[in-house]
Amino acid sequence: MSGPSHAIPSSRDAVLDSAGKLFGARGYRAVTVRDIASDAGVSAALVMKLYGSKEKLFAAVQPDESLLNELQVPASELGATLVFRVLMRRERGLKEPWAMLPFSIQDSPAPEAARTETRDRYLASIAGLIGDTTPDRRYAAIVVALMMGFGEAVRTLGLFGGWDFDELVARYGAIVQAQIDACAAACR
The missing domain is CATH 1.10.357 (Tetracycline Repressor; domain 2)
Incomplete structure (x- = not known):
């Protein structure tokens, strides 16, 4: 039986956290999807599957009101x-x-x-x-x-x-x- 699902962050959460950190540190243009995937411990293909594009991922981590x-x-x-x-x-x-x-x-x-x-x-x-x-x-x-x-x-x-x-x-x-x-x- 597996433990509580909240104990391990989801791949989506890991990607968002990594994208927010990397975009915040280096800016949009200096960060690649591969950089984000590597930092999150997932494949670049999974990042693209989850968000569709680097632009959409950037939008997902932007501050909102x-x-x-x-x-x-x-x-x-x-x-x-x-x-x-x-x-x-x-x-x-x-x-x-x-x-x-x-x-x-x-x-x-x-x-x-x-x-x-x-x-x-x-x-x-x-x-x-x-x-x-x-x-x-x-x-x-x-x-x-x-x-x-x-x-x-x-x-x-x-x-x-x-x-x-x-x-x-x-x-x-x-x-x-x-x-x-x-x-x-x-x-x-």
């Missing part, structure tokens, strides 16, 4: 919650979608299309989350920019390493929350 859909907190706590999640991902060694956005767009096989698609998805998600009804989604744009900057500062630059976790959540969360509150006042 789905992490925003899981937020069920009062609007008054949203800024701190967004910041808290970035710091928790850092603490747990998980990928940081906010920090990955610029790299994934620049390394995309079609950067302009990736920029437009990613911008629209993130703006729509944040606008829905904070109730931004402005035609240009100006408050959502500021929140996205603040969170991307924070993700980059934490992950890429290694800023805030010596800060108290709760103090950083409170201070940077307040900056993000100010835009959320401004949106609530303007978009009534």
Whole structure:
């Protein structure tokens, strides 16, 4: 009888993990399907069977805004919650979608299309989350920019390493929350 299925990662998970790691470290153009297969411990044929192409695999490992859909907190706590999640991902060694956005767009096989698609998805998600009804989604744009900057500062630059976790959540969360509150006042 075999052990629990969660004890061994699936080939699909191994391929995704390897692709995310390699694309993140070297970029789209410098990574081959064979590189990913070798790192994942599978054949290149299996990678192609699972994803169809390198472009589709790259798309599968790109950050998405789905992490925003899981937020069920009062609007008054949203800024701190967004910041808290970035710091928790850092603490747990998980990928940081906010920090990955610029790299994934620049390394995309079609950067302009990736920029437009990613911008629209993130703006729509944040606008829905904070109730931004402005035609240009100006408050959502500021929140996205603040969170991307924070993700980059934490992950890429290694800023805030010596800060108290709760103090950083409170201070940077307040900056993000100010835009959320401004949106609530303007978009009534």
